[in-house]
Amino acid sequence: MFYVYIIHSEKFDKYYVGSSQNPWKRIEKHNTSPFNTFTSKYRPWEIKAVFEAGTSRGQAEEIEKFIKKQKSKTILIKLIDQNFIPNGKLAQLVRVPHVRD
Template sequence: GFFYIYPMHFLYIIYSKQSNRFYIGETQNVQKRVLMHNQHAFKNAFTTSAKDWQLELSFECESKEEAFCLERFIKRMKSRVFIEKIIRNPSVLKEILNKK
């Protein structure tokens, strides 16, 4: 039989020492996306404030929608403490998805 393999999606969190800030996003290719942030491929993006973005967390999601849902949830929290908690304990993300 025919079946379609859906591409994986990831929620990612990057950090810049230079700007002392975190950035949250979603992508299919985390390594490529971090490189793009550091090369300022997104001209008017928040991440152009630094060139030293490092990957802090990559979390595999079942779909783009799931990754986007988590991204929105984290951004709405507007909390550095919450982001640091997720990095230390990514299972928090599973709990968020289970509650939606």
Template sequence: MFTVYALHSAKFNKIYIGYSSDMENRLAAHNVYQTKGYTFKYRPWVVVHTEYYPTKKEAMIREKQLKSAKGREFIWKLVNSKPDS
């Protein structure tokens, strides 16, 4: 099972879209373990959206869709509709 996810950094108002077969460890990597890279610079991250797919190929296709302009618009609408935003 693969998870396609979107993260939001409220502190920097940034989003990140990715996929993983181990969401718990992936989120920990984004928030704790990484020492460089895009997500390291904009901590802390909160999960704002998840979708589940049985194959890596399906997850990769959906990740690519969410990284498009329309996909990012969809994620930003979710972020902006949250009461904590």
């Protein structure tokens, strides 16, 4: 399964959308990678939402790109809201608990 995730930097009030097979491990990389990337500039990051996005990397990346193309903080805040039900292009997203064992 591939996931789309939303992380937030409270210190800088920045959001980031990504996709991965393991978003819980991926956030560790966002917070510790020695490389100079967008996410390295706004550490620390915290997972705000995780969604099942499909069984292929392509499906997850398509949704990730769609969300990023919206260039909307509002849509990210809606997606983070537990009561929001995604529709349209995002209807296939299935929210998963972001706290893992």
